[in-house]
Amino acid sequence: MASEPALEPAPQDYPARVLAPGQVVDQFRIEEHLHQGGMAQVWRVSRLDRPDDPMPLVMKVPRIMGGEDPASIVGFEVEQMIMPLLKGLHVPAFVARGDFTQAPYIVMERIDGPSLRPRLDAAPLPVAEVVDIGIRVATALHDLHRQHLVHLDVKPSNIMFRRQPDGTLAEAVLVDFGLSRHDQLPDLLDEEFTLPMGTGPYISPEQVQFVRNDPRSDLFALGVMLYHLLTGERPFGHPTSVSGLRRRLYEEPEPPRALRPDCPPWLQELILRCLEVRAERRHPSAAQLALDLQHPQQVALTERAQRVRTSGTWATLRRRFAAVGAEPAGTRGAAEQAQRNPIVVAALDVENAPAALLDMLRDTVRRFLHDGGSTRLACVSVMKTARIGMDELTDAQGRSRHVKQLVALKHWARPLARELGLGDGRLTFHVLEAPDAAEAIVEFAQRNQVDHVIMGARGASALRRYLGSVSSQVVAQSSCTVTVVRAPAE
Template identity: 60%
Template sequence: MNGPGHHKLHSGMEFDGYRLEEKLHTGGMAALWRVTDLRERHPATQEDGTQLPLIMKVPLLYSSDDPTAIVAFEVEQMIMPKLKGAHVPRYFGAGDFDAQPYIVMEQIAGTSLRSRFEQAPLPIAEVVDIGIRVAHALQDLHRQHVIHLDVKPSNIMFRPDGTAVLIDFGLSRHDRLPDLLDEEFRLPMGTGPYISPEQVLGVRNEPRSDLFSLGVLLYHLATGQRPFGHPTSVAGLKKRLYRDPIPPRNHRSDLPSWLQEIILRCLEVEPRARFDTAAQLALLLQHPDQLQLTARAEKQVQDGYLSVLKRRFQAAGVEPALSQSASDQLSRAPIIVAALDLTGGTEALAESLRNITRRMLQTEPGARLACLTIRKVSRIGMDESLIQQGENIHVKQLVDLKHWARPLNLNPDKITFHVLEASDPAGAIIDYAHSNQVDHIIIGSRGSSALRRYLGSVSAQVVAEAECTVTVVKANEK
């Protein structure tokens, strides 16, 4: 049968060659279903001929008005097909937002680290063993150009043979793919207890951010305490920029000094003061006799008031670094924005915009295209995300953008789609272009009308204020 659209899913439903068997879990942003692959030549066959257990992850589009949930699911759909190896779930397929969005992946047979956290503090040998296995998983992920950026107990699983598996790549950064979250949102992305200091400042291209999060895990597993508590505000998150944690041996006297050295080194504010790689961390956890101990190892109490005050002043002057891809290919390629009005524009104007965009991409083969539309809201934070029929406006506009771009036949790695919520469309386009170092904006003009004269021209304001080149397109342009 065809995709179910956005109707309620239920056991026994079949679409895209899969049958939903039972709902296994419902989280804040997605539900997990056990599914059967009905295709005759399905790739999910094990060596013994039986089918590999599969799960389908389905975003909960209408239970939340948080647009980050939609973008995070897009990020995961983009990154998971690129990943290989035992430290990630095997990927089998995905569905688009214009039918039924989902990701089908291997169901990991083992357990989540979250179950062990409830038993903390754990024996030292187990803490070290978990650290080694998770560090190996992170090293493998980093080699595949991905920084996880949301390392926490519920995102770490273990196969029956003990191999650590990282799951949930919704907040991740692939250094050879567009970073949708960095482009659209400015608040820190991560989970309060585990987020690194640089992530709090908006930096998303630092692999050692994952080592900081692993340090938080090791601290908690060893002591039963969180080093930075559970902050829920940006101000609370920023405390880790200047306030060092209580030394773990203060909580647990039998903790070896070398393990305190490792944990506190992972928790350093400056990434360069941590371990260079996850592989180095794993090596020293396995061979602590090779670790050079410092004053961290014997530290008994937190730093004094003057040290904290000094760091606080330094932290106050820190400007968030703009996150840039580590890939030379993306850094050299121009970024082109096609700004569309999906509500007030005409089909002729949309076609003209597509023709001009196509010509420009032909002359810039290395370019990356960002398709942009503005969902106009009267007041930020006060707008209702769901219309009466239960259809999510954000998702509908995302689907419309993708339909507009489909005839361009671009490689998925070269195109992104953004629905920005703003009361000032021109300002939002200008801010987006500035924040993401856009080289060229293509925008439509509706021509003269009483409405345009009354409201003012979005395209004219973009031309006047944008820092990059702007091409204004009118309908029926040849």
């Protein structure tokens, strides 16, 4: 246990804590009961020491009534350790916690939007909604993985959404970290229990084999969710035993297109990739999955995309024999996995940059990609459009300017693709139409969880010093690393 055993009684000796509106726990007043779960109850609370603080709050209190599942007690301890370390829009803001020796609780921000759970009852959902959910959740997961956390209990009831001022839904928020693992904290669940931890339909194959430090486990759970939201069926049913969980080590799910004929092949490709038994066959990071969901036309299709039936009894038997005694390939931790598989943007002015600068950019990208991992390279060019008035969409010869820039991007990247073997969706091309090139690049980088932008800068001039160059604006506004390559003297 995280706390000192000598200082607290055994869990079964705790009296049941009966809360009611109007009670005060430390500096918080109990206002309203919101939810009763199997392991905890949730109350709306107000803060007495900061009555003017506008943040709405909830208090999560564990069920400690004697005879409770010990894992729920340990899980609450885990959540108390993890939540203070998490920041950002994709988690509830942590406010306070109460120790088990007095009154165990966690006070956190109340998320004003709904959970994803009701949409599960409405499945199958429109394809566009399934894709939108996938993008939002994958983006949230990548943020958690970069903070050293593997959630390990990704499911609709643990996903909520923030609301924008106009009432529309915004960022996905992950809640309930009782089964999670943090790279920098002791894994109490792994130390104290010998059964797979998670929710039956969503547990990944490696979790069944007691591996708890692979962030790609969360991608498996997201794949299960997307499959269910798309088809109305669970890919592996609802197992309630370890033997039932182990079936996913060798049994294939029915292809989504067999249940939902209007499922696009690219979406089946991504969902079945998430559901691969071997974690190394899934996307290397949640950010790369989110990028594919946002750019379906660039998804590299394999035989997964064309399946309309499972591969049959004999293939299942072969996989079953292969699974006996098989050990999953391990990973060193969530943050390292995300860092080893970054998204890199090469931002090019393919129409105006001198050839020498384009060559230098290619050499810089080549050196970066030689570092290994499964880096995703996104080649980006901005097609300038008018803020007011009509845009010229064709050149003097009547050719599409958009297609012309796309072809130029591919021509620039061809030596890199050939030399570094950038296949299987690791190389994508994006022509952004926008009046402001710097703004478009920064927005693309933020929306797609980009780790590194590599771009060029031409020689200095009085006009550039006065207006500010595109590269200087990107450096100033980006939240990721930006490398600027200077062109030779002109």
